[in-house]
Amino acid sequence: MKIWTYGNAALRLAAKNAAALSAESFLGCSCLTLQATVWLPAVQHYNESHFQPEHKESWLMAFRKALRRTAVVGGGAVAAAFGLSQLMEYRKTQARLAHVAAEAEVKVPYADELPSRQTQLEALRDTPEFDVLVVGGGATGAGCALDAVTRNLKTALVERSDFSSGTSSRSTKLIHGGVRYLQKAIMKLDYEQYMMVKEALHERANLLEIAPHLSAPLPIMLPVYKWWQLPYYWAGIKMYDLVAGIHCLKSSYVLSKSKALELFPMLKKDKLVGAIVYYDGQHNDARMNLAIALCAARHGAAVANYTEVVSLLKSKDQQTGKERVCGARCRDIITRQEFDVRAKCVINATGPFTDSLRQMDKQEISNICQPSAGVHIVIPGYYSPDNMGLLDPATSDGRVIFFLPWENMTIAGTTDTPTNVTAHPIPGEDDINFILREVRNYLSPDVEVRRGDVLAAWSGIRPLVTDPNSKDTQSICRNHIVSISDSGLVTIAGGKWTTYRSMAEETLDAAIKSHSLSAEPCRTVGLMLEGAKGWTPTLYIRLVQDYGLEKEVAQHLASTYGAKAFDVAKMAKVTGQRWPIVGKRLVSEFPYIEAEVLYAIKEYACTAIDVIARRTRLGFLNVQAADEALPRIVHIMGKELNWTQEKRTEELEAAKTFLYHEMGYRSRSEQLTKTSEINLDYQEVVRYKNRFHKFDKESKGFITTVDVQRVLESINVQIDENALHEILNEVDLNKNGQVEIDEFLQLMSAVKKGQVSDSRLAILMKTAEETLDIRGPVTVDRSGGGV
Numbered sequence: 001m002k003i004w005t006y007g008n009a010a011l012r013l014a015a016k017n018a019a020a021l022s023a024e025s026f027l028g029c030s031c032l033t034l035q036a037t038v039w040l041p042a043v044q045h046y047n048e049s050h051f052q053p054e055h056k057e058s059w060l061m062a063f064r065k066a067l068r069r070t071a072v073v074g075g076g077a078v079a080a081a082f083g084l085s086q087l088m089e090y091r092k093t094q095a096r097l098a099h100v101a102a103e104a105e106v107k108v109p110y111a112d113e114l115p116s117r118q119t120q121l122e123a124l125r126d127t128p129e130f131d132v133l134v135v136g137g138g139a140t141g142a143g144c145a146l147d148a149v150t151r152n153l154k155t156a157l158v159e160r161s162d163f164s165s166g167t168s169s170r171s172t173k174l175i176h177g178g179v180r181y182l183q184k185a186i187m188k189l190d191y192e193q194y195m196m197v198k199e200a201l202h203e204r205a206n207l208l209e210i211a212p213h214l215s216a217p218l219p220i221m222l223p224v225y226k227w228w229q230l231p232y233y234w235a236g237i238k239m240y241d242l243v244a245g246i247h248c249l250k251s252s253y254v255l256s257k258s259k260a261l262e263l264f265p266m267l268k269k270d271k272l273v274g275a276i277v278y279y280d281g282q283h284n285d286a287r288m289n290l291a292i293a294l295c296a297a298r299h300g301a302a303v304a305n306y307t308e309v310v311s312l313l314k315s316k317d318q319q320t321g322k323e324r325v326c327g328a329r330c331r332d333i334i335t336r337q338e339f340d341v342r343a344k345c346v347i348n349a350t351g352p353f354t355d356s357l358r359q360m361d362k363q364e365i366s367n368i369c370q371p372s373a374g375v376h377i378v379i380p381g382y383y384s385p386d387n388m389g390l391l392d393p394a395t396s397d398g399r400v401i402f403f404l405p406w407e408n409m410t411i412a413g414t415t416d417t418p419t420n421v422t423a424h425p426i427p428g429e430d431d432i433n434f435i436l437r438e439v440r441n442y443l444s445p446d447v448e449v450r451r452g453d454v455l456a457a458w459s460g461i462r463p464l465v466t467d468p469n470s471k472d473t474q475s476i477c478r479n480h481i482v483s484i485s486d487s488g489l490v491t492i493a494g495g496k497w498t499t500y501r502s503m504a505e506e507t508l509d510a511a512i513k514s515h516s517l518s519a520e521p522c523r524t525v526g527l528m529l530e531g532a533k534g535w536t537p538t539l540y541i542r543l544v545q546d547y548g549l550e551k552e553v554a555q556h557l558a559s560t561y562g563a564k565a566f567d568v569a570k571m572a573k574v575t576g577q578r579w580p581i582v583g584k585r586l587v588s589e590f591p592y593i594e595a596e597v598l599y600a601i602k603e604y605a606c607t608a609i610d611v612i613a614r615r616t617r618l619g620f621l622n623v624q625a626a627d628e629a630l631p632r633i634v635h636i637m638g639k640e641l642n643w644t645q646e647k648r649t650e651e652l653e654a655a656k657t658f659l660y661h662e663m664g665y666r667s668r669s670e671q672l673t674k675t676s677e678i679n680l681d682y683q684e685v686v687r688y689k690n691r692f693h694k695f696d697k698e699s700k701g702f703i704t705t706v707d708v709q710r711v712l713e714s715i716n717v718q719i720d721e722n723a724l725h726e727i728l729n730e731v732d733l734n735k736n737g738q739v740e741i742d743e744f745l746q747l748m749s750a751v752k753k754g755q756v757s758d759s760r761l762a763i764l765m766k767t768a769e770e771t772l773d774i775r776g777p778v779t780v781d782r783s784g785g786g787v
Contacts, residue, residue: 108298120303125341129154134347139497158304200496206501215281215288217249218280220277224272260275266447267444268445292500303604312357354493370466373416373459383449389403425459453758455622480506481494492506597611679752717768730759730760748762
């Protein structure tokens with residue numbers, strides 16, 4: 001895949017858009033001209049068809065010569081254009097920030113404590129009329145609400161599920177301009193797409209500034225396996241830096257093969273010639289979305305999750321006689337009560353469900369949303385370095401795969417396949433295996449990429465859109481679109497997570513103009529989000545010192561809640577241990593604590609799914625760990641919210657269903673089924689049968705918790721009976737309370753093939769067998785425990 005064949009294509013882009021080109025695009029074209037006049041001749045002379053290993057030295061000389069020529073020929077032009085561009089950008093940014101600072105302090109009515117969900121619902125019901133009603137609580141909808149309320153508009157927001165329950169929590173977790181979008185902009189002469197990248201890079205810098213606890217720069221490595229690709233990739237990545245201008249996070253750089261392997265030791269060594277590292281941003285997407293919504297609530301917006309729009313309210317315009325949208329009939333999903341919310345302007349920010357609301361406005365209107373599913377998987381953290389991502393720019397089918405460290409795990413994705421709109425997308429096994437195959441292509445053969453290592457998987461629906469105002473209604477819009485219907489419904493659709501703020505600004509500008517609203521200018525540039533004010537990188541140390549939290553837990557709280565972490569710490573209960581003093585974990589291997597469940601309720605969590613998926617990210621990181629934590633989460637929420645036993649059971653089952661279908665538990669569990677083939681050789685079968693019979697002393701053909709407990713006691717190992725039931729239940733395919741010999745052999749065969757990993761029963765029985773072999777046979781009179 002020739003990602004960076006800019007050259008003449010770039011010059012055609014410049015010519016085509018000469019009238020629209022500004023200083024920053026002139027900079028881009030200057031750089032591209034250099035590539036056309038200097039790089040392409042050198043590279044084409046040494047392209048893959050002519051390059052031979054023995055010509056390496058001459059090629060390197062040509063490469064160095066091209067470098068010198070670039071500096072001489074283009075240095076002055078690039079410097080002048082770059083300086084002019086960045087001066088304009090700097091002055092523009094400073095002017096906006098100065099305007100924000102010069103304005104009176106934005107009112108924050110709920111700076112100390114958030115209003116309860118019930119209070120918010122009462123505000124929705126009792127307010128005679130809002131200026132703006134936003135429908136949709138994803139990143140864009142929450143961004144619109146925050147933009148509106150900080151312009152002194154009376155603002156409401158309703159979301160039929162939870163904040164960030166859809167696409168906004170199922171992203172690649174990157175805050176980026178889009179390297180591949182820049183490539184397409186050049187190759188397809190698409191000036192609009194170039195400006196989209198430019199805008200996204202500006203928004204990337206702003207988002208990293210306004211939520212530093214939830215986001216950070218991340219170096220991403222692009223490995224190079226062919227010598228001639230180095231200048232192509234280098235030129236393209238440098239262009240990415242230059243387009244970012246003053247918003248460039250850190251300058252990209254080239255690595256030798258040895259240095260690349262030092263930084264990313266899991267990388268495939270064979271034919272590796274070097275690597276290029278560039279920087280983008282990374283964030284906790286669901287928590288970021290929530291921070292935006294909570295920030296809007298603190299500024300006075302009436303926001304309510306689990307509140308769906310049943311229908312749009314309309315009234316006749318006295319001047320024109322036309323029907324105008326004037327609010328919505330809403331239903332509280334929890335109580336099933338309905339009420340009207342009246343507003344001068346209604347904004348449709350429902351992502352993949354854009355057309356549903358548009359058709360409430362006008363039934364016969366055609367769809368504009370073209371949904372595309374993107375699947376991601378989470379595998380253990382040892383698959384990637386702690387602070388270095390990987391980009392595969394050319395997968396086997398031409399797509400791009402990211403391989404990134406995230407929350408001490410590794411996230412890989414994404415796919416891009418057409419799908420139907422649904423509130424509950426399910427990751428497919430084909431997509432999971434595709435990602436695993438691509439990961440194997442870039443990792444060392446020493447690293448066995450196993451299907452059983454997939455700890456979680458999810459699918460997010462990207463709402464690609466067609467422009468309803470375009471003559472070509474079949475053409476997908478590469479950016480977002482803002483449209484206003486004849487009845488005044490404002491729709492914002494498409495776009496990227498990174499540009500949520502600028503999309504919201506554009507939407508509110510259009511809404512204010514079309515509905516003649518009296519409002520202040522946009523104030524969201526530089527506006528700190530929930531928890532950002534007062535956060536520092538060393539805040540976690542105070543949490544450890546002041547409250548006696550574990551270091552890992554304190555770091556997690558600081559990076560999740562920012563300065564609000566102290567509020568969570570105050571709710572933490574004493575452990576009764578010497579250390580940590582407070583903070584009982586929900587599961588041992590993750591830093592989530594019970595106090596977070598209580599705090600989640602203050603953050604409008606209404607269900608157990610809200611807690612495992614969006615207030616914490618446990619469901620996205622490890623479905624089995626989330627499943628283990630569920631009973632405790634439901635117990636804490638049930639006690640706080642006065643749930644009946646029936647309600648608790650319902651919540652537990654709903655959360656288990658969510659994990660099973662939407663978070664990949666089903667795909668994981670189906671790796672071991674009743675019909676699984678036993679693919680073991682004769683020696684392996686004999687070895688595993690002998691292991692099994694050490695537990696099945698009476699040769700019953702099956703083992704129960706009693707059998708396992710007896711062996712464990714003989715080697716002085718104590719395991720809770722409930723935990724033992726869970727361990728056996730993972731392998732008990734018949735669900736009859738016992739594990740037969742065939743089920744055990746199916747398990748060991750699945751472990752061998754990599755379909756199952758970290759099986760607690762397999763590891764427990766192997767460890768017990770090894771201990772018994774060292775100690776020798778245990779006599780009957782001592783088998784009850786004791787050495």
